[in-house]
Amino acid sequence: MKRPSGFTPPPEGRRPVRGSAAGGADDASPDASEAASPRRSTSDTSRSTSRAGSGSGKSSRGDSLSAGDKKPRGAEASSSAHSSTPGARAKKTGSSSKESRAARPGSSASSAGTRTPQPGDDDARASSGFLPSVRQARRERKRVERAEVKRFTARSRRRRRTWLIAGGSVVGIGVLAAALAFSPILSVRTIEVDGAVRVSSDAVVQGLQPIVGSPFPLVDQSAIKAELVKYPLIESYSVESRPPDTLVVKLVERTPVGVIDTGEGFTVVDAAGVVIEASNTQPTGYPLIEVPDGVTSEGFQSAAGVLRAMPDELRQKVASVTAKTHDDVTLKLRDTDATVLWGSADDGAFKTLALERLMAATDPATVAQYDVSSRKTVVVREQP
CATH class of the missing domain: 3.10.20.310 (membrane protein fhac)
Incomplete structure (x- = not known):
């Protein structure tokens, strides 16, 4: 078969896609249109031109008609579907692809003709091999975030763990101690x-x-x-x-401080007047407390307070104590006629120290009275 002049065969493995006279643009696949290259379009155009020049009455997709010529219906559809320029063909192909996408069930298009993304599109593309798995990316991101959180909170977690261990140890020790304390192991025998x-x-x-x-x-x-x-x-x-x-x-x-003569016998009492022991004779080693109203009087409280504040060595040197009021406590020393004007029971430590020094500095046998009632001045009155 003789080929017309100017005809260029298509590349090997590619065949030109021709539309039918009745409506080739609608029947053509969008994917096949998108796959066509500029070289293929040029070949088709040349081939159509060659056929038109040879006087053939058939209309092809590359035919071009003048503005005044009347196009048949089939030729108009074929010409619009297969433009002689690559740009026009690409536009038509894109339009056909959009129309086919919009016609798919379950899809939605906006007023501008664009499709609204659906929630399962990414997973569908990932399963088809076009995109990496979205789930894998999310898992990887979460893993990295968890690692960063652990790294930045390591110190606080160690501190919290230390406090928890210490608190648990204290609680454990307390529980163990309570268990041992209330058990028969630690009981009174x-x-x-x-x-x-x-x-x-x-x-x-x-x-x-x-x-x-x-x-x-x-x-x-x-x-x-x-x-x-x-x-x-x-x-x-x-x-x-x-x-x-x-x-x-x-x-x-109770510490006994003196003896009280009850008229029927003698009782050893402490500073509170509690009877420690009773006897028909006066016990030795204790001064005799002489007060007019017994252990409930004010004089007894002052006298008993003075005797209790004294050391045992000095108390044994006192033969008797008399007191009528709170401020007139008087002591009489043993084996001498010397007396001590003590006064009130206040400042007992100072008065005790002053009396001991005065007795050490003088002979009590030659002294009539030691006066320590005043804190400012102490007086020694000798016998005449």
């Missing part, structure tokens, strides 16, 4: 009494037997007090726990 001189320690231990077997935190303090108040000679007491099984009761007995 032995009772010891310290400081008992006039009070029988065996009697005290026997009276406290009901608390034996109780855990140390559950020892009934009121029961101990109720037992010890039965002994008037006990002035105060304290309780000490000595694990694992010993309870120590420390007693402070």
